[in-house]
Amino acid sequence: MQSPRLVMLIIETYIFGLKRNSDAVDPASPDYGAPFTLAQAQQHLTASAIGSRITWHRAVPEEFLKASKQKWDVVILLHCIWYFPSSKTLSSILAALHDKVGRVCIAEYALHATEKTAVPHVLAALARGTLESLKGESGENIRSPMSQRAITQIAEEASWRVASQSKIVPEAGLLDGTWEVGSVASDGFIEEVKTHVADERLSLVLQSARDATKAAVADLGAAKVQTMDVWVADFAPAV
Amino acid sequence: MQSPRLVMLIIETYIFGLKRNSDAVDPASPDYGAPFTLAQAQQHLTASAIGSRITWHRAVPEEFLKASKQKWDVVILLHCIWYFPSSKTLSSILAALHDKVGRVCIAEYALHATEKTAVPHVLAALARGTLESLKGESGENIRSPMSQRAITQIAEEASWRVASQSKIVPEAGLLDGTWEVGSVASDGFIEEVKTHVADERLSLVLQSARDATKAAVADLGAAKVQTMDVWVADFAPAV
Numbered sequence: 001m002q003s004p005r006l007v008m009l010i011i012e013t014y015i016f017g018l019k020r021n022s023d024a025v026d027p028a029s030p031d032y033g034a035p036f037t038l039a040q041a042q043q044h045l046t047a048s049a050i051g052s053r054i055t056w057h058r059a060v061p062e063e064f065l066k067a068s069k070q071k072w073d074v075v076i077l078l079h080c081i082w083y084f085p086s087s088k089t090l091s092s093i094l095a096a097l098h099d100k101v102g103r104v105c106i107a108e109y110a111l112h113a114t115e116k117t118a119v120p121h122v123l124a125a126l127a128r129g130t131l132e133s134l135k136g137e138s139g140e141n142i143r144s145p146m147s148q149r150a151i152t153q154i155a156e157e158a159s160w161r162v163a164s165q166s167k168i169v170p171e172a173g174l175l176d177g178t179w180e181v182g183s184v185a186s187d188g189f190i191e192e193v194k195t196h197v198a199d200e201r202l203s204l205v206l207q208s209a210r211d212a213t214k215a216a217v218a219d220l221g222a223a224k225v226q227t228m229d230v231w232v233a234d235f236a237p238a239v
Numbered sequence: 240m241q242s243p244r245l246v247m248l249i250i251e252t253y254i255f256g257l258k259r260n261s262d263a264v265d266p267a268s269p270d271y272g273a274p275f276t277l278a279q280a281q282q283h284l285t286a287s288a289i290g291s292r293i294t295w296h297r298a299v300p301e302e303f304l305k306a307s308k309q310k311w312d313v314v315i316l317l318h319c320i321w322y323f324p325s326s327k328t329l330s331s332i333l334a335a336l337h338d339k340v341g342r343v344c345i346a347e348y349a350l351h352a353t354e355k356t357a358v359p360h361v362l363a364a365l366a367r368g369t370l371e372s373l374k375g376e377s378g379e380n381i382r383s384p385m386s387q388r389a390i391t392q393i394a395e396e397a398s399w400r401v402a403s404q405s406k407i408v409p410e411a412g413l414l415d416g417t418w419e420v421g422s423v424a425s426d427g428f429i430e431e432v433k434t435h436v437a438d439e440r441l442s443l444v445l446q447s448a449r450d451a452t453k454a455a456v457a458d459l460g461a462a463k464v465q466t467m468d469v470w471v472a473d474f475a476p477a478v
Binding site: 086110122130132133144204211 | 325326327349350351352353355358361362365368369371372373382383384385386387388389438439440441443444446447448450451454455458
């Protein structure tokens with residue numbers, strides 16, 4: 001058996017602790033991301049106590065898997081699914097992981113707000129997801145906002161089953177809610193609707209989704225927008 | 240001056256008190272509505288203490304206005320705007336009301352939930368509104384879910400200005416939230432998405448909007464879904 005390694009398919013770079021060597025795969029350009037670029041985030045992690053255990057790969061996950069004969073203990077899909085251009089990418093990665101790994105861990109936004117302060121993030125994610133689905137190609141953070149149900153269904157179709165799952169209410173330091181809400185509330189969102197959505201009724205409902213997001217923010221008063229719940233699930237091969 | 244009368248453009252029939260004679264206009268079929276039909280609701284009101292003050296008209300509001308030389312003190316658009324096939328209907332009614340009335344009162348859902356128990360209604364309204372915007376023709380309650388901002392903007396373009404406005408948190412007896420959420424959570428919604436939405440990405444985000452609605456309901460535990468806030472506004476002719 002080869003030395004156990006841990007693959008992470010990362011686009012958003014949160015790493016909580018690695019006990020073993022790992023391959024980290026991300027297709028994005030090194031200059032992607034704000035306020036820090038992907039390259040800066042990777043350098044930050046490489047300089048950390050766990051840095052020596054991470055090998056970075058700039059690659060499309062499916063191609064990386066196809067090109068490698070490596071096997072791993074665990075694959076983690078870490079807040080990457082919503083970036084996929086469609087649900088087919090998830091199906092295809094999960095199918096490719098059989099025989100390469102015994103366990104798949106997924107962390108993705110739950111489309112649910114335990115805290116009222118995270119309701120604007122849920123509304124913004126759906127507004128953004130709807131707009132992006134109407135573009136030919138999207139470069140946004142939310143391209144395929146799959147729910148827990150959708151991800152589980154696709155995993156089951158690819159012969160994986162949920163072994164365990166839970167929800168996490170993120171700490172205040174995670175700013176994704178603030179960023180996503182800010183993007184939807186900005187004038188730029190209206191400009192994008194004008195550019196990409198010719199249909200008057202679809203345009204109306206997208207603008208209403210934006211207005212609902214803004215109303216939910218206004219309702220918080222002095223309280224800050226928080227990031228919605230995260231769903232974490234551990235998948236095993238279906239028997 | 241003719242005897243003051245009060246026009247209501249009603250599709251959903253809530254009447255809180257009439258001090259004067261009134262014309263009530265609704266284009267819907269008498270058998271429309273559940274659990275009570277429109278005809279039953281109208282009979283109920285006609286049998287009430289204010290019944291003698293209401294004259295019912297089955298008519299499209301714009302045509303009714305065109306055909307009548309009547310003037311009124313007040314026109315109330317009472318939870319009817321979301322039923323309009325597009326925002327153009329609102330523009331056209333508001334334009335037709337100049338010279339016929341000195342005041343327009345509007346009550347419509349605010350796309351906002353003061354109470355957490357009404358968050359599912361906001362999510363369901365946006366999910367339903369998005370689905371209906373993708374149909375050629377809709378018979379649903381939510382066809383043009385215009386926000387307070389959108390309605391105000393259209394009114395201003397038609398030379399009306401907001402004189403006063405406020406928000407109401409509905410009492411528990413108003414079941415629209417329960418009905419709308421039930422409709423979006425039902426299997427029928429998925430069937431409709433399959434029938435009307437060929438695009439895989441739009442279908443994904445609509446199903447996620449439904450899942451977000453269901454997650455918001457599940458979060459309430461034993462508490463019942465409530466109806467979202469109502470926005471009420473009083474418009475005067477722009478100077």
